[in-house]
Amino acid sequence: xxxxxxxxxxxxxxxxxxxxxxxxxxxxxxxxxxxxxxxxxxxxxxxxxxxxxxxxxxxxxxxxxxxxxxxxxxxxxxxxxxxxxxxxxxxxxxxxxxxxxxxxxxxxxxxxxxxxxxxxxxxxxxxxxxxxxxxxxxxxxxxxxxxxxxxxxxxxxxxxxxxxxxxxxxxxxxxxxxxxxxxxxxxxxxxxxxxxxxxxxxxxxxxxxxxxxxxxxxxxxxxxxxxxxxxxxxxxxxxxxxxxxxxxxxxxxxxxxxxxxxxxxxxxxxxxxxxxxxxxxxxxxxxxxxxxxxxxxxxxxxxxxxxxxxxxxxxxxxxxxxxxxxxxxxxxxxxxxxxxxxxxxxxxxxxxxxxxxxxxxxxxxxxxxxxxxxxxxxxxxxxxxxxxxxxxxxxxxxxxxxxxxxxxx
Numbered sequence: 314x315x316x317x318x319x320x321x322x323x324x325x326x327x328x329x330x331x332x333x334x335x336x337x338x339x340x341x342x343x344x345x346x347x348x349x350x351x352x353x354x355x356x357x358x359x360x361x362x363x364x365x366x367x368x369x370x371x372x373x374x375x376x377x378x379x380x381x382x383x384x385x386x387x388x389x390x391x392x393x394x395x396x397x398x399x400x401x402x403x404x405x406x407x408x409x410x411x412x413x414x415x416x417x418x419x420x421x422x423x424x425x426x427x428x429x430x431x432x433x434x435x436x437x438x439x440x441x442x443x444x445x446x447x448x449x450x451x452x453x454x455x456x457x458x459x460x461x462x463x464x465x466x467x468x469x470x471x472x473x474x475x476x477x478x479x480x481x482x483x484x485x486x487x488x489x490x491x492x493x494x495x496x497x498x499x500x501x502x503x504x505x506x507x508x509x510x511x512x513x514x515x516x517x518x519x520x521x522x523x524x525x526x527x528x529x530x531x532x533x534x535x536x537x538x539x540x541x542x543x544x545x546x547x548x549x550x551x552x553x554x555x556x557x558x559x560x561x562x563x564x565x566x567x568x569x570x571x572x573x574x575x576x577x578x579x580x581x582x583x584x585x586x587x588x589x590x591x592x593x594x595x596x597x598x599x600x601x602x603x604x605x606x607x608x609x610x611x612x613x614x615x616x617x618x619x620x621x622x623x624x625x626x627x628x629x630x631x632x633x634x635x636x637x638x639x640x641x642x643x644x645x646x647x648x649x650x651x652x653x654x655x656x657x658x659x660x661x662x663x664x665x666x667x668x669x670x671x672x673x674x675x676x677x678x679x680x681x682x683x684x685x686x687x688x689x690x691x692x693x694x695x696x697x698x699x700x701x702x703x704x705x706x707x708x709x710x711x712x713x714x715x716x717x718x719x720x721x722x
Contacts (some may be wrong), residue, residue, distance in 0.1 A: 321383070331481050348666040354557045357524035360673040362408055366394050370454035376523075378403040378667055382518040384446025384486035385511045391430040392661075395433045397509050400447045404522055405457075405482040407468060411469045413678040415478035416526070416533045416562075418555060419465060420519075420540030421457070421485035421548040422570075422688060426511070427590040429499040429642065432488065434509045439644065443488030444509075444543070453482070463692035470693075472704075474711035475537065481526055483519060483544075490571070491515035491540070491547025495592030515594040519541075527558035535563040537711070542634065545571020545627075550596040552615055556622075564622035565711060566615065570635060570688035573608035575669060578661035579639055584608065609669045623710055623717075624677040626670065627689045627703070628662055630722060634687035655685070666719060680706055698722055 365377040377524060384402045387395040409415065423444025426432035433441030446452075458466050465471055466482065485491060494512035500508045535561050540548040545568040552566055573579070589591045600618070603610040616624055628635075636652035643649050662681060670677040680703060682689065682696050689696050689703055696703035699720040709717040 314465040319600055332482075332597055339650065348547060352471050354527060355398075355519075355524050359407070359528040360404075360525050362411075365403075365406070366450065368405065368450040368458070369452050371458035371466075373407050373451075374453065374458065374466075375406045375408070376453065377406055377451035379518075380520055382521045383512045383514055384448050384484070385443075385488060385591070386447050386486075387441060387443075389436075389483045393437055395436060395441065395509075396416065396672045397433070397511075400495070402448045402484050402486060402518070404526075405450070405453045405484070407482075409478040409479040410477040413477035413479065414533050415475060415535040415537075416530050416559075417465070417475060417478045417480045417537040417539065418483065418526070419472075419480060420483045420491050420538075420544030420551070422540065422542030422544045423485045424488070425490050425543060425638070426488045427497075427586045429501055429509065431642070432499055432509055432511055433500055434499060434506060435503060439642070445488065446486035448484040448486045453484070453634055455481070459566050463694060464690060466555045466603070472711050474708060478535070478537070479530070481522070481580060483522060483540075483547075485515065485543055485547075487511075487513055487515040487518065489513040489515045489587075489591040489593070490543040491519060492550040492596045493517075493586070493591030495590065495596035497590045498683060513591040514550060515547060515591075516593075519547070522553060523554060523558055524549070529547065530559075531652075533559045533562045535565075537567065539565075539567035539569065539690070540571070541690050545569045547571070548585075549573060549611055550593070553600045553618065554596070556619060557694035564619055566622060566624045567627065567690075567707070567710075568625065569627045569690045570629070570632060572626060572635065572662055572665055573612055574639070574658075574661040574665055574701075575609035576607045578657075578664075579608055580618075581606075581637070598661040612665075612677075613669055614669070616677050620674050621671075622676060623713075624670070624674070625710055626666070626677075626679040628679075628681055629684045629686050630659045630662060630681050631683075631685045632658070632687045633685040636685075663721070666721070671719070678710065679717045679721065680719070683722040 340498040365375040368374040426443035430439040490720040493516040601611040640652040666679040
């Protein structure tokens with residue numbers, strides 16, 4: 314098919330490189346505000362230990378289906394094009410000790426999109442960069458449990474401080490870094506190609522999961538919220554919503570490879586597209602209206618609101634995947650990705666640590682390791698620099714050690 318003229322608005326689009334590891338708007342119920350009005354968060358039915366089905370091929374994991382959590386499905390057809398649709402998803406749970414009051418909420422990583430091309434409208438020209446569904450127990454067993462044997466999805470890999478915790482794994486199939494509550498239709502700028510529709514409802518899904526998790530663990534005393542790549546960004550944007558359910562728990566936030574660089578280090582055009590396409594204000598506006606101009610303010614606001622919580626940011630200093638996220642993609646004369654320059658990304662990352670995290674609270678720390686890899690929690694044991702290495706560093710954090718300090722190569 315002959316390529317037609319493409320409007321300027323899509324000639325330069327920011328693109329996410331799809332994480333190979335663990336990376337029109339509709340409103341939804343707001344749950345991102347940290348309960349400042351004093352109202353209790355909404356609750357659903359508790360999840361019993363006998364509910365759901367054991368996940369074949371994933372020892373110790375149970376699948377809990379939800380009829381109010383959704384994926385955008387993208388199924389490749391023989392022609393090479395995607396057939397788009399919508400399906401429901403759910404939670405994967407690994408139950409801890411019955412006596413434990415510790416909960417780990419881990420958000421899956423993956424790629425994102427916010428235009429016709431990166432959302433899969435013309436895969437023969439530009440590969441789809443967003444993670445899509447369907448996502449159910451089979452996908453969890455094959456794409457998560459089997460694929461990442463050294464990650465926290467294997468209970469034997471949990472830090473000692475979390476050995477008895479229940480793990481709730483939040484799937485990612487919405488293309489919005491778990492931060493949106495919108496349905497977007499992307500019209501095709503190319504003749505003969507249909508428009509595509511995405512359910513950018515990652516934040517709305519988190520709220521649906523929280524209603525039942527909150528009812529299941531009403532007396533949680535230790536809460537760990539974490540995620541890699543898209544899940545790292547999502548752990549930040551959803552943290553106040555999660556804390557609203559357990560305001561009295563000891564809280565730990567571990568953002569792996571989702572750095573909210575300050576100001577226009579993340580280009581303004583990218584942020585504007587996220588808010589416009591994903592409805593990202595659903596997760597951020599309630600606690601961080603300043604994030605529209607500077608996403609790092611979300612991290613600063615979290616540190617101020619929860620001064621007793623421990624906050625960690627993990628990253629490779631020249632992470633190529635996230636540099637792609639913050640880079641540019643040109644379609645003409647030929648498709649080409651230009652990641653953010655490595656030195657610019659590293660400078661922005663170091664500045665985020667020194668000017669946002671260090672002054673914000675005595676309980677915020679970062680662990681920056683050399684290299685272009687992505688992310689770090691696939692196998693913490695292989696991230697050995699800076700000393701003491703990532704695995705013992707996380708143990709210091711989660712055991713409330715006074716020796717826990719920021720480290721960087």
